[in-house]
Amino acid sequence: MPATINDRLAVGLCNIQGGLTGLAKTLELQELIFRENLDILGINETNLKSDIDTDTLNFPKKFDFLRCDRRNESGRGGCGLLINRAIRYRLLDLGITNND
Numbered sequence: 001m002p003a004t005i006n007d008r009l010a011v012g013l014c015n016i017q018g019g020l021t022g023l024a025k026t027l028e029l030q031e032l033i034f035r036e037n038l039d040i041l042g043i044n045e046t047n048l049k050s051d052i053d054t055d056t057l058n059f060p061k062k063f064d065f066l067r068c069d070r071r072n073e074s075g076r077g078g079c080g081l082l083i084n085r086a087i088r089y090r091l092l093d094l095g096i097t098n099n100d
Helices: 023-036
Strands: 011-015 040-044 063-068 079-084
Touching: 011 023, 023 040
Parallel strands: 011 040
Antiparallel strands: 040 079, 063 079
16 A cells, blocks of 8 residues: 555665575565664675575565666665565666666
């Protein structure tokens, strides 16, 4: 069900310094999402490369994971948003490029 004007979104942000491909870090994020009843979780330093399929990450099934990997394939940096699928949203192209 979409959020209404009377609803309050629970939003969190964390710097995870990599490790998303390992089970321990994703379980820790899942526990955080459910403990805090988060609707949206921003994640910095995902350290993902383009060859890692989002579907292989162990995120709650009721969340979409929108990600922006670093283009230089260093595997460092990157960010993402976990958004509860019950929230209606749309992606905007802001015309900002990531050159490194």
